[in-house]
Amino acid sequence: MRKVGIPLLTIAVGVLIGFLIAAPRTPAPVAAVAGTGFAAVPGEKGGQELFGAYEPVVGWPKSLETLPGHEGWSYGSAEGIFPESPNRVFMVQRGELPIVKEPENRPVPGFGYNINWPAGAPWRNATSVSPGNGDAKGIIYNGKLGVDARWEHNIVVADAEGNIIEEDVWRQWDQMFRRPHSVYVNPYDPQKHIWVVDDTGHSIRKFSNDGKQLVLTLGTPYESGDDENHFNRPTFIAWLPDSTMFVSDGYANTRVMKFDAQGKYLTRWGQKGTPPDTRPGYFNSVHGIAVDPPSRRVFVNDRTNRRVQVFDENGMFLDQWAYGKAGTSDAHSILMGGDSALWVIDRTSSKMVKYDLEGHLLYSWGVYGPDFPGGFWGVHQASVDSEGNFYTAEVNAGRFQKYRPRPGANPAMVIQPVLASQATDTN
Numbered sequence: 001m002r003k004v005g006i007p008l009l010t011i012a013v014g015v016l017i018g019f020l021i022a023a024p025r026t027p028a029p030v031a032a033v034a035g036t037g038f039a040a041v042p043g044e045k046g047g048q049e050l051f052g053a054y055e056p057v058v059g060w061p062k063s064l065e066t067l068p069g070h071e072g073w074s075y076g077s078a079e080g081i082f083p084e085s086p087n088r089v090f091m092v093q094r095g096e097l098p099i100v101k102e103p104e105n106r107p108v109p110g111f112g113y114n115i116n117w118p119a120g121a122p123w124r125n126a127t128s129v130s131p132g133n134g135d136a137k138g139i140i141y142n143g144k145l146g147v148d149a150r151w152e153h154n155i156v157v158a159d160a161e162g163n164i165i166e167e168d169v170w171r172q173w174d175q176m177f178r179r180p181h182s183v184y185v186n187p188y189d190p191q192k193h194i195w196v197v198d199d200t201g202h203s204i205r206k207f208s209n210d211g212k213q214l215v216l217t218l219g220t221p222y223e224s225g226d227d228e229n230h231f232n233r234p235t236f237i238a239w240l241p242d243s244t245m246f247v248s249d250g251y252a253n254t255r256v257m258k259f260d261a262q263g264k265y266l267t268r269w270g271q272k273g274t275p276p277d278t279r280p281g282y283f284n285s286v287h288g289i290a291v292d293p294p295s296r297r298v299f300v301n302d303r304t305n306r307r308v309q310v311f312d313e314n315g316m317f318l319d320q321w322a323y324g325k326a327g328t329s330d331a332h333s334i335l336m337g338g339d340s341a342l343w344v345i346d347r348t349s350s351k352m353v354k355y356d357l358e359g360h361l362l363y364s365w366g367v368y369g370p371d372f373p374g375g376f377w378g379v380h381q382a383s384v385d386s387e388g389n390f391y392t393a394e395v396n397a398g399r400f401q402k403y404r405p406r407p408g409a410n411p412a413m414v415i416q417p418v419l420a421s422q423a424t425d426t427n
Contacts, residue, residue: 040053043408061162078399080184090157095149177198202221235286245263270282280309280317306329351376
């Protein structure tokens with residue numbers, strides 16, 4: 001019988017077609033479309049996203065030197081900031097420091113080629129000017145009160161234009177504090193009490209909205225401990241819609257404490273770890289806390305371990321993720337957006353970093369800059385008001401700042417406020 005042969009040309013063509021099908025293909029160029037990508041303002045031409053979806057409000061707040069008798073003085077270490085409303089913003093700081101201009105940068109012969117000193121803006125992270133009491137004396141202060149520092153204006157209130165308001169009513173509490181660390185208004189509290197965390201005072205104080213009365217004290221002031229009646233350097237607070245409160249406690253203790261709406265102790269969790277610790281429930285410097293109202297999950301900034309840990313409201317571990325390695329991240333605190341997005345304030349990178357609640361990175365913005373409006377230098381607490389204005393307190397720069405959303409900004413890149421009318425509670 002006659003055999004049928006396959007022409008060599010047919011074989012070659014088949015091999016070539018198979019190769020083309022299997023080979024990786026280079027996609028055809030796609031023309032750029034205005035508004036696509038990750039720009040905070042879609043379609044914007046130029047720019048570098050230094051301030052993300054915001055623009056700094058220059059001159060907010062006014063300097064303390066605008067007050068009679070305070071000429072030549074301004075903010076010390078700016079610790080916390082929280083708006084009751086756009087026209088009533090609360091700020092806490094660790095006393096006043098003199099206004100010091102940055103010295104002229106000059107060569108320093110004998111130390112090395114082309115070395116200049118000083119370099120950088122004046123450091124205003126003053127921790128040690130408080131009167132002190134008990135075991136809350138803190139760092140020894142070598143200057144003279146009234147000359148090198150003033151223990152005044154620990155609580156400052158500013159309006160939308162930055163004018164300092166309600167001065168005397170809040171100054172009456174100055175001598176009570178040892179190291180005011182953060183300030184809050186519970187968004188679910190119809191009476192809008194003012195809360196101040198005093199870390200080396202080992203206490204948290206709740207004031208009437210007008211500042212005339214001290215309503216509640218949690219912890220034993222000026223006395224550290226690790227039982228249900230004591231804190232050891234607490235740091236931040238967060239609330240669920242039923243006003244269940246969580247406290248990160250803190251710099252010395254390594255735990256989260258839970259209280260009911262009346263301030264009654266409920267439970268606690270956390271153990272001291274060994275950095276860099278990855279074990280669930282072990283903490284080192286519990287420096288930030290946030291809650292997600294719909295799921296009642298609690299997010300804890302485990303600062304020295306460079307991670308966030310996630311728990312249910314009774315302390316059962318659920319999840320964790322890292323911000324970065326040592327030297328690349330130092331999360332000062334965290335806040336929950338009204339759209340259930342977690343924002344992390346990273347001191348090392350000078351950025352606000354947005355994650356979804358499973359830890360996926362969504363967006364970041366920010367730039368180091370102590371010498372110009374909008375730059376960051378040690379943002380310690382941040383918050384947002386009902387109009388979307390964003391606020392920061394910077395410990396290093398001794399500066400509070402306000403940012404307003406830019407026209408046309410993508411809402412997904414603006415930190416959304418948590419409003420009582422929008423929050424949902426699954427319980």
